[in-house]
Amino acid sequence: MSKIHVTATVNGDPVEFLADPRETLLDALRNHLDLTGTKEGCGTGDCGACSVTVDGTLVCSCLMLAAEANGKRVETIEGMAKEELHPLQRKFIEHAALQCGFCTPGILVAAKALLERNPDPTDTEIRYWLAGNLCRCTGYDKIVRAVQDAAAEMRQDHRGAA
Amino acid sequence: MARDDVKTGYKLIGTRPNRPDGLDKVTGRARYGADFSLPGMLWAAVVRSPHAHARIVKIDASKALALEGVKAVVTRADLPTGLTGEDLNLQDNTLAGDRALYDGHAVAAVAATSQLLAQDAARLIEVEYEVLPHVTDVDAAIAPDAPVIRPGVADYSVPEGMHGNVARYMEFGHGDVEAGFAAADVVREHTYRTEATHQGYIEPHAAVGQLGEDGRGEMWVCTQGHWYIRRMSAAVLGIEAANLRVTPSEIGGGFGGKTTIFMEPLTLALSKKAGGRPVKLVMSRSEVLRATGPTASASMDVKIGMKKDGTITAGQVYFRMQGGAFPGMSPIGEALPCAFACYDIPALKHEGIEIITNRPKAAAYRAPGSPMAAFAVESMIDELCRELNLDPIEVRLKNGAKNGSKSSYGPVYDVIGLQETLQAARAHPNYSIPLGPNQGRGVASGFWFNHGGETSVSLAIGEDGTATVSVGTPDIGGSRASIGLMVAEHLGIPYENVRVNVVETGALGVNEPTHGSRATFASGKAAIEAANQAIREMCRRAAAEWGIEPEAVEWRDGAAHPAGPNAGKHPPMTIGEIGAKMGSTGGPISGHHEVTAGGYGASFGTHVVDVEVDPETGRTTVLRYLVVQDAGTAIHPAYVEGQYQGGAAQGIGWALNEEYIYGPDGRLQNPVFLDYRIPVASDLPMIDTVIIEVPNPGHPYGVRGVGETGITPPLPAIASAIAGATGVRIRSLPCSPPKVLAAIKAAKG
Numbered sequence: 034m035s036k037i038h039v040t041a042t043v044n045g046d047p048v049e050f051l052a053d054p055r056e057t058l059l060d061a062l063r064n065h066l067d068l069t070g071t072k073e074g075c076g077t078g079d080c081g082a083c084s085v086t087v088d089g090t091l092v093c094s095c096l097m098l099a100a101e102a103n104g105k106r107v108e109t110i111e112g113m114a115k116e117e118l119h120p121l122q123r124k125f126i127e128h129a130a131l132q133c134g135f136c137t138p139g140i141l142v143a144a145k146a147l148l149e150r151n152p153d154p155t156d157t158e159i160r161y162w163l164a165g166n167l168c169r170c171t172g173y174d175k176i177v178r179a180v181q182d183a184a185a186e187m188r189q190d191h192r193g194a195a
Numbered sequence: 196m197a198r199d200d201v202k203t204g205y206k207l208i209g210t211r212p213n214r215p216d217g218l219d220k221v222t223g224r225a226r227y228g229a230d231f232s233l234p235g236m237l238w239a240a241v242v243r244s245p246h247a248h249a250r251i252v253k254i255d256a257s258k259a260l261a262l263e264g265v266k267a268v269v270t271r272a273d274l275p276t277g278l279t280g281e282d283l284n285l286q287d288n289t290l291a292g293d294r295a296l297y298d299g300h301a302v303a304a305v306a307a308t309s310q311l312l313a314q315d316a317a318r319l320i321e322v323e324y325e326v327l328p329h330v331t332d333v334d335a336a337i338a339p340d341a342p343v344i345r346p347g348v349a350d351y352s353v354p355e356g357m358h359g360n361v362a363r364y365m366e367f368g369h370g371d372v373e374a375g376f377a378a379a380d381v382v383r384e385h386t387y388r389t390e391a392t393h394q395g396y397i398e399p400h401a402a403v404g405q406l407g408e409d410g411r412g413e414m415w416v417c418t419q420g421h422w423y424i425r426r427m428s429a430a431v432l433g434i435e436a437a438n439l440r441v442t443p444s445e446i447g448g449g450f451g452g453k454t455t456i457f458m459e460p461l462t463l464a465l466s467k468k469a470g471g472r473p474v475k476l477v478m479s480r481s482e483v484l485r486a487t488g489p490t491a492s493a494s495m496d497v498k499i500g501m502k503k504d505g506t507i508t509a510g511q512v513y514f515r516m517q518g519g520a521f522p523g524m525s526p527i528g529e530a531l532p533c534a535f536a537c538y539d540i541p542a543l544k545h546e547g548i549e550i551i552t553n554r555p556k557a558a559a560y561r562a563p564g565s566p567m568a569a570f571a572v573e574s575m576i577d578e579l580c581r582e583l584n585l586d587p588i589e590v591r592l593k594n595g596a597k598n599g600s601k602s603s604y605g606p607v608y609d610v611i612g613l614q615e616t617l618q619a620a621r622a623h624p625n626y627s628i629p630l631g632p633n634q635g636r637g638v639a640s641g642f643w644f645n646h647g648g649e650t651s652v653s654l655a656i657g658e659d660g661t662a663t664v665s666v667g668t669p670d671i672g673g674s675r676a677s678i679g680l681m682v683a684e685h686l687g688i689p690y691e692n693v694r695v696n697v698v699e700t701g702a703l704g705v706n707e708p709t710h711g712s713r714a715t716f717a718s719g720k721a722a723i724e725a726a727n728q729a730i731r732e733m734c735r736r737a738a739a740e741w742g743i744e745p746e747a748v749e750w751r752d753g754a755a756h757p758a759g760p761n762a763g764k765h766p767p768m769t770i771g772e773i774g775a776k777m778g779s780t781g782g783p784i785s786g787h788h789e790v791t792a793g794g795y796g797a798s799f800g801t802h803v804v805d806v807e808v809d810p811e812t813g814r815t816t817v818l819r820y821l822v823v824q825d826a827g828t829a830i831h832p833a834y835v836e837g838q839y840q841g842g843a844a845q846g847i848g849w850a851l852n853e854e855y856i857y858g859p860d861g862r863l864q865n866p867v868f869l870d871y872r873i874p875v876a877s878d879l880p881m882i883d884t885v886i887i888e889v890p891n892p893g894h895p896y897g898v899r900g901v902g903e904t905g906i907t908p909p910l911p912a913i914a915s916a917i918a919g920a921t922g923v924r925i926r927s928l929p930c931s932p933p934k935v936l937a938a939i940k941a942a943k944g
Binding site for chain 1: 211223
């Protein structure tokens with residue numbers, strides 16, 4: 034089966050690769066681009082471990098074909114920290130909001146997408162936004178607290194900058 | 196609640212520093228099982244039986260092997276013969292022999308140059324089956340007409356006349372049960388059932404294996420215990436354990452399910468056939484659910500007698516548990532001792548049988564056996580409390596085990612914290628919040644033995660006065676942080692100056708897995724002993740420089756000090772100073788300790804849950820949840836809370852949603868997360884925690900394992916809360932909306 038030439042921007046970097054038409058974006062990130070921070074927990078869009086954003090939209094990268102990423106702007110966990118950690122990343126460590134850490138990249142990417150839309154979410158809004166991201170270790174308590182704390186700090190920083 | 200004989204007044208223990216592996220885990224850098232790759236690596240795929248029970252007539256791989264890029268196929272014919280006992284069971288589960296024993300049983304495996312090609316090739320391997328009669332339900336499997344699926348499976352313990360699917364029988368107890376029941380005011384007897392659930396770790400099993408024709412190989416694998424993987428893989432393949440080096444990856448959850456092998460030896464067998472090229476095998480979620488884990492399903496008869504004042508006079512249980520198609524995998528041997536472990540009851544009788552069915556080979560799951568046993572016994576005690584209008588915490592305080600109680604399974608408890616958990620639960624605000632319509636409150640206690648086990652740890656002092664600790668217990672939930680805290684406390688140096696590494700099988704003696712709630716306890720205890728050895732050597736170096744006896748030197752605050760005025764006046768010699776010149780004072784300084792750790796100290800907890808049940812739909816909403824558990828000493832309280840909360844969440848899932856559903860064809864009907872529904876964020880409230888600290892005298896810092904007890908009380912506590920909300924008692928998990936709704940309707944008549 035002939036392969037498809039894909040060019041895209043991943044975490045700000047131009048990339049290109051040859052994708053089998055059946056390959057998912059997740060496969061391409063992990064196996065062609067060596068970006069193994071994005072995880073596969075189910076392959077059926079139920080667990081959210083593979084969450085990335087494509088042109089700013091939160092998607093399960095296991096449900097998107099690699100070829101569909103052509104010309105798109107993809108952001109993964111590897112692009113989340115700039116010179117410093119994103120507040121969400123820092124708060125997840127401080128609040129012990131991860132145990133095994135396998136779901137963490139997807140949850141961080143999803144939580145970042147939430148706070149970009151809603152900088153002051155309620156606990157319930159956080160819980161429903163993250164309902165597509167399974168965590169088997171924590172019971173979500175510390176995850177919700179870490180997201181709230183990061184959101185509060187980001188609001189504070191935003192006010193400080195304004 | 197401090198005890199004089201356990202050290203207190205810590206500088207670091209009990210604080211909440213950032214975990215050392217946190218940065219890698221929030222940036223995507225941490226390498227999990229599927230994240231390893233090697234040059235020249237092949238990908239593997241597995242062919243699995245679509246039948247619950249079938250004779251394998253023929254396997255034809257010629258079409259697969261004809262594909263360009265397909266490098267190797269292995270079937271059972273490629274594995275050595277002559278294995279016995281559990282080694283044979285492991286080999287039978289790795290690749291089916293003459294019969295496939297469950298839906299999802301591996302039959303063949305193939306390696307090719309890409310994952311997609313391997314999957315294509317797997318579909319081209321033709322397997323001819325002769326379908327055989329099957330049985331998947333625990334009670335149906337011992338019905339007179341049930342097919343005997345593995346003749347001769349019974350061990351010496353099974354009495355004559357039992358069904359051919361019974362593999363094991365257990366019986367123990369004490370006191371006169373009949374006299375106890377006669378002395379009771381109320382005696383009740385019911386049957387309770389729990390369904391099989393899966394550990395549900397989000398990371399599927401993954402391994403990269405490489406094996407040369409000389410029989411020497413390596414494996415990189417996500418596992419709770421890489422020495423177990425080494426021993427089991429070597430046994431299945433007929434190679435020597437020492438020739439297999441196993442390196443653990445970061446692990447994306449295990450909960451007991453990653454303490455054994457499933458497909459790992461296939462990477463090695465394929466690699467050898469493919470000329471020694473490394474082979475990667477990553478399970479899909481459906482493969483994980485169909486062929487790994489799960490836990491047992493159980494059917495349990497309980498009879499308990501109680502006086503009107505709440506005194507329990509006698510208890511009797513008969514548990515039936517199936518652990519899949521292989522003997523020895525049901526946790527009957529844990530469930531029975533756990534059944535009444537929270538109580539001090541004058542007369543008890545325990546009986547149980549393990550049953551073989553056409554289901555996957557069960558694996559350990561967090562406090563194996565204890566949640567099922569608690570569902571049966573704690574539900575029954577709650578039923579009696581409601582019938583006699585007694586407070587469930589008062590009844591547990593009255594009958595609960597105390598320091599020095601002889602346990603229900605034999606040993607005498609040392610210092611335990613059950614009573615303290617009950618008192619704290621009673622005093623917590625959650626226990627007195629008024630309930631609204633359709634709301635109910637449930638209480639249950641839980642128990643886990645905890646575990647010590649084979650442990651080997653090394654510690655090396657750096658030239659700059661830092662310490663590197665090598666442990667063999669993979670870090671699933673913060674054990675690097677807790678071990679680092681204890682070593683830093685002990686050496687008297689900053690937490691940041693201790694690095695804890697999880698090392699491969701070549702670096703230490705045999706370590707049991709991170710299981711039984713043992714990692715922080717046992718690796719921590721051994722790390723402290725290793726630190727003591729290094730401290731002794733550092734004191735010796737200081738003594739030599741000062742020209743005094745080593746016994747005249749004491750260690751505190753990260754430095755050697757003269758022990759008293761007679762030792763002379765010498766300024767303290769810090770660990771940094773000693774480390775800087777150790778090359779010229781006698782060479783490297785390290786410590787090492789290995790032990791089969793005892794003194795692990797039993798774990799108890801008490802949970803209080805409030806639920807609201809929608810009478811229109813039968814849906815249960817958890818309103819608030821409280822976990823109170825004894826940690827001995829909470830080394831890193833945030834990760835102790837995390838264990839409590841995570842255990843409770845898994846127990847809530849088991850109580851409300853999760854179950855293996857088999858169709859009449861014996862196939863698993865819900866092998867995806869959409870249909871096997873674990874709790875999601877919007878299903879749960881915040882989970883309140885209270886850490887009780889009754890220090891364990893068997894650990895220098897009082898540590899008890901904290902990982903497992905938390906999954907145990909939710910099953911009965913939620914069923915009891917639902918009973919409070921609706922007036923109907925669900926005695927068969929899960930308490931799914933249709934089941935609860937049907938029970939409500941039936942009660943209304």
